[in-house]
Amino acid sequence: MRLVGPSSAPTKVSERGYGRPRRRCVPGSACSPPDKRRVPVGDFDDPASMASALKGVDRLLLNSGGALPLAGQQPMVRQQTGVVDAARTVGVTWVVKVSAWQPGPDAKPSVRAHWEIEQHLQASGLRWSSLRPTGYMQNFFTGEGGFTHSGSLAGPYGVGRVAYIDAYDVAACAAALLTGPLGGGDAYALTGPEALTHEEIAAKLAIPFHDLTPKKASEDLRAQGLPGWFVDDLLWLYADMAAGSMSEVTTAVRDLTGRPPRTFDEFLANG
Numbered sequence: 707m708r709l710v711g712p713s714s715a716p717t718k719v720s721e722r723g724y725g726r727p728r729r730r731c732v733p734g735s736a737c738s739p740p741d742k743r744r745v746p747v748g749d750f751d752d753p754a755s756m757a758s759a760l761k762g763v764d765r766l767l768l769n770s771g772g773a774l775p776l777a778g779q780q781p782m783v784r785q786q787t788g789v790v791d792a793a794r795t796v797g798v799t800w801v802v803k804v805s806a807w808q809p810g811p812d813a814k815p816s817v818r819a820h821w822e823i824e825q826h827l828q829a830s831g832l833r834w835s836s837l838r839p840t841g842y843m844q845n846f847f848t849g850e851g852g853f854t855h856s857g858s859l860a861g862p863y864g865v866g867r868v869a870y871i872d873a874y875d876v877a878a879c880a881a882a883l884l885t886g887p888l889g890g891g892d893a894y895a896l897t898g899p900e901a902l903t904h905e906e907i908a909a910k911l912a913i914p915f916h917d918l919t920p921k922k923a924s925e926d927l928r929a930q931g932l933p934g935w936f937v938d939d940l941l942w943l944y945a946d947m948a949a950g951s952m953s954e955v956t957t958a959v960r961d962l963t964g965r966p967p968r969t970f971d972e973f974l975a976n977g
Contacts, residue, residue: 750785757792765884766793769804773815775936780819787826794830801834802883803827804876807895807952809838814939824893833890835883840897840952843870843973846911860916862923862941863904864948869897869955870907872968874976879962894958898967901953910970920945 748759750770760766768789770782786803793801809821827834846853853859876896883889908915918926920941927937946952959967968976 750789753788753792756789757795760789760792760796760798763793763796763798765800765802766798767802767804767880767884773819773936773939775932777933777935779822780816782816783819783822786823790823790827790830790832794832799833800884800888801827801832802880803834803836804880805836805838805893807838807840814942815936817943828891833888835889835891836893837876837879837883838893838895839871839876841868841870842876843872843898843968843970845870846907854911854913858914858916859904859908859911860918860926861904862918862920862944862948864917865903865905866948866950867901867903867953868947869899869901869952870970871896871898871959872973874973875959875963875967879959882962894962895954895956896958896967897952897954897956899955899969901955902970907970910974 747755749755766789768786770786772782773780790801803820803823805824806817806820809817809824811818811821813821824836827836846859853861875898879894879896902910905915905917923944924937924941927940928934932940959965
């Protein structure tokens with residue numbers, strides 16, 4: 707089995723506690739075999755290197771970073787479809803892709819990009835499944851991009867509820883699929899066990915909550931140097947979230963892993 711993606715929390719956790727040999731490729735880095743012998747290099751931007759790195763692999767976890775403020779097609783589409791093509795060439799039999807919540811042709815930034823990649827997977831002839839999480843609880847703390855980096859939780863969130871999920875649970879679902887019977891074409895909508903407003907989340911984090919108007923949010927985002935079209939796309943995502951598009955709570959984590967997903971309080975307690 708090989709895990710392909712950045713050094714993200716889902717990829718790291720999925721390497722724990724499972725008996726199959728694994729390797730991990732990250733963009734621009736090496737794929738290390740378990741026995742530490744020859745180290746094949748797999749670079750998302752070098753399809754030939756990915757084909758070489760994937761030789762002998764039967765199951766693949768496909769994951770990469772999110773949307774970038776770049777015009778045109780998102781880089782992840784080219785990168786991940788290239789990995790899919792390489793996987794098909796060398797005989798990979800089973801791909802589990804970490805996708806996004808409700809990907810579709812009319813969605814914005816990374817959400818549409820994930821839909822494009824899923825369409826490519828569907829046409830590839832490979833057996834595959836897709837994990838579609840809402841938003842990660844870890845996003846509140848991920849460095850400069852963390853939702854709470856400024857010391858408060860601010861955005862045009864409204865009263866919309868979001869069933870955020872712990873990346874640990876996404877990883878557990880991926881591991882269950884990769885180590886279980888082969889499937890094909892199934893998409894799993896992954897959520898946490900509760901849908902919270904951002905005001906409720908801020909209270910759990912013991913920080914101030916500021917519900918910004920779209921105009922104020924737009925001004926703040928543009929002040930960070932983001933291009934106008936990208937800001938508009940982000941505001942579309944905020945509006946969709948505020949309207950409750952991520953409020954659904956599913957049983958997919960329990961169905962795949964046999965246990966309930968972590969609550970936000972459990973996430974905070976376990977780190």
